[in-house]
Amino acid sequence: GNLAAGRPVTETSHADVYGAANTVDGNAGTYWESANNAFPQSLTVDLGATYPVSRVVLKLPPSSAWQARTQTLSVLGSTDGSTWTTVKASAGYTFDPATGNTATITFPSAGRRHLRLTFTGNTGWPAGQLGEFEVYAT
Known part of the structure; x- marks a missing residue:
């Protein structure tokens, strides 16, 4: 199952009521949004x-009220929360409500306790945005 569900999650910033805890609550309709015009921004989950x-x-959020967008982000991993390695280099991921507004990122399996997403761009809004941050083991 989703190893990140209900786990502690931290953020570099958030706008209004859109805090990081929304990304591990099992509801894609609630979401995190970083401070506007302040890239890079990060979300980190402790498994x-x-x-x-x-x-x-x-x-x-799967709502058709959201337009398609591409978010540029990288995935970092850590076993201790202080030493980080790049798990997946920065790339653009398309989120399209017509196909569920979901992006899946795969990478070589390795032991990790912490995962961090670092957002550096978003074509739909000047902030990082995420409804659910799900993590799966092999």
Whole structure:
């Protein structure tokens, strides 16, 4: 299952009521939004133990009120929360409400306790946005 569900999550910033906890609450309709015009921004989840993770699934609210957008982000991993390695280099991921507003990122399986998403761009809004941050083991 989703190893990030209900786990502690931290952020570099958030706008209004759109805090990081919304990304691990199991509801893609609630979301995190970073401060506007302030890239880069990050979300970090602590899985509570080390797991052989190999995939993250990122979701935005599925509502048709959201236009398609591409968010540029990288995935970093850590076993101790202080030393980070790049799990997946920065790339653009398309979120399209017509196809569920979901992006899946796969990478080589390795033991990680912490995963961090670092957002550096968004074609739909000048902030990082995420409805659900799901993490899966191999």
